[in-house]
Amino acid sequence: GESVGLHLPTLSVQEGDNSIINCAYSNSASDYFIWYKQESGKGPQFIIDIRSNMDKRQGQRVTVLLNKTVKHLSLQIAATQPGDSAVYFCAEKNTGNQFYFGTGTSLTVIP
């Protein structure tokens, strides 16, 4: 079955530092990956996505890296701000067109 895991359930960083959130996936045939941010009391919010034919994609203050060899995905947040405090999920879309989500990493930004 599918398995999408996150290396750390919690992460604390100082404001202004860079954050790195990691995710491992199990299905080598997955072709599309998304990072979501979920704040308390809200639904997940799309951050950035990447297709399997890419290994890096950059957005505003965020970068997603995909290593298909080890089936690893990471989200890098530059100059982390208090508003970045949330739970971050990675999701993979498999060949059956279903999305599988990890359980999430809780990011806390320390002012």
Next chain:
Amino acid sequence: KAGVTQTPRYLIKTRGQQVTLSCSPISGHRSVSWYQQTPGQGLQFLFEYFSETQRNKGNFPGRFSGRQFSNSRSEMNVSTLELGDSALYLCASSLAASGGRNEQFFGPGTRLTVL
């Protein structure tokens, strides 16, 4: 443009009852997916509807069902509620079916508590 709306936001039911949750997607979006979110399991895919047809279904028992109307609004129903059904139920809409690369926009969810 209004986002995805879900009603009700909170619901308390007792075991054995049934419940219907509603989702209105973003205007113009034809795909609606439902997810169950619990602390231990994270987000788990329930089903996806596109143009009133169920396109994909997750590994949930038949007590969980859904439908989509011609205006793309969707409902999900859970019958014979169990304590383990307590969760946040999230609806996500997208322009097209999940076969392509489509950004999903999530609603705020319905918090269901089964007593």
